[in-house]
Amino acid sequence: MAHHHTTPTLNELVSGVADRLKTAGTGFYLMVFVSLCMVLVATGLGLMTMFKGHEAYYNVYREVPWGILIAAYVFFVVTSTGLCLVSSIGHVFGVKDFMPIAKRSVFLSIATILSGFFVIAFEIKIPWKMAIYNVISPNLTSNIWWMGTLYGIYLAFMFAEYIFLLLDKHRPAVICGFSGSVAGIAAHSNLGAVFGLLMGREYWQGPYMPIYFIASAMMTGCAVIILFHILGHKVNNEQMTPDMQRALEVTTKIGILLITVILFFTTWKLIAGAAGQPGGAWPIVHSEVVGHHAFIFWFFEILMGMAGPLVLFILSKGRDMKLMLIASVSMVIGIFVMRYNLVYLGQALPVYYSLGVNEFKEMLNYFPSIYEWIITAGGFGLTALLFLIGEKVFDGHKVEEH
């Protein structure tokens, strides 16, 4: 591993990248190809639905206007914020154990938020108008406005931070990292408030929503850090340094703590929902726990997203990479479904349910269309693509000792 003490010239950088790309195996190129295809297909279909109108291609409708693409957006921005926050523990707040994961995590937080913007662009009907009217006609009481603006600022800081990390300029990197974390937390709590402050949507409503979002962001951050650091070493065919192992061990411990916190939150949300019966969120909580949504909830959100990984993380002691890999993959899938549940279930109870009218006696159904699935997959493809390219271009995001 090369320790540069002077900033390398552009030529050196380019030839280094070229070398690494040349030596990469077919497996690497196959993965690049697959993820690139996912992105391209999603972009093509997304643009088509945008111009021809979503109605014909998406399964969202008047009463359930937010579908899997919003869930995917929430998933990606939650992941990004989590990566930013967990990685800042090290290089912003100076906890040495976390230093080795800083660079890759910051890079991934950029990759995931770009994936979030990618999917949301295909769910918002007229995304380019957002760029104009968010600026010239801002509504300061709108959480969506704040969230969009703050995530924009956040992205800029994360970019700057990564560049300073690359240039080995520690102080400005710390300043940007800190500002990015602040913007990220603010943006993120506004995302929570988008749901939490909607009156008349009992399943979402509640002041704890922003806190829940931050805690679950950090939980997701831990899972993704573990996942991509293990994958990164596989992609680069490298052994983990003891420092890196130590960092993942600590991340696992924090992950265990946060899973416990979110399990606690979830339990209380269900109890609160049940206590409100027969009105309020009760019909939703009922369908989530024992009704038609129960399998999805118990299997994906609880078992794959939290309980399973919790056990595996504990068993791994933060050292058994195989168990940790399985746990983090399972967690990513489970957490994605968790976002889906949040978005869908909050809309599942018709607003006129309590009126007892024939039109709205049942819970509302929604299942994504093939187009919505493909575009969602494109978001994951984009993260994978950026990750793979990043590993080669930035040489495994190595962090130098100071």
Place this chain on the structure above:
Amino acid sequence: MNTDKDFSSLKNEGLENVSNQERRDFLKMGLAITGIFAGGTLFSAVSTFSRAHASDFAKKYPYKPHYSMVMQQHRCIDCERCMEACAATNNVPNRPGNYRTTILEKETPDAIGGKLEFIPVLCNQCNLPQCTRVCPTKATYKDKTTGIVLMDTKKCIGCLTCQLGCPYNARYFDEKNRHAVDKCNFCWDTRISKGEKDTACAQACPADVRIFGDLSNQEDRIFKIVHQIERPVWVLRPESGTRPNVFYTKG
């Protein structure tokens, strides 16, 4: 109803000697006075009226004219002429889920006589609209003069947050004509601003269900209906706190 139980748990009120029927009647009276009827789904405007005085109305109905609508629910026969008139007047696409107003159907199987009721719904032009609060670009806003909640279609980015925020399912995205969210605006652009006195739906209704008017005008028919005490007057989903301007009455 567990309210009976609550009553019997009260001691030394002389309730032992009161029959159940009397208790219920008394209870109903109490509910009518407090203005909450049938478990909070009905809300009588009477109570606010009896506390308020004529001089308070400007404060209570802050717009001039304060447009609103009363539905004489018992008269609705579900002929849907209002829906047709609305769609024709306001260029509402003929697509599933695209409507500004609709008629809901409520069945009471063990009722004596008629078992079906029809409930017309539209945007309630809320005094505290949630749609305008959540909109990132002020594409939807409350008109300062009339209180009507309007759309500035060019600013709508189609995030649909307003659709989720609306407690009355009053909004839909019009992909055909407007490329923006659309909703009832009491025919503001198509009729009322041009000097017409009635909305298209109110005019088309053969059964005099929909009464449109100015709630800040004590001579207006709508003012008189909302402020009488012989018939119940309520709004839908008062618990959502948006202070709607569409009232319902029957009997």
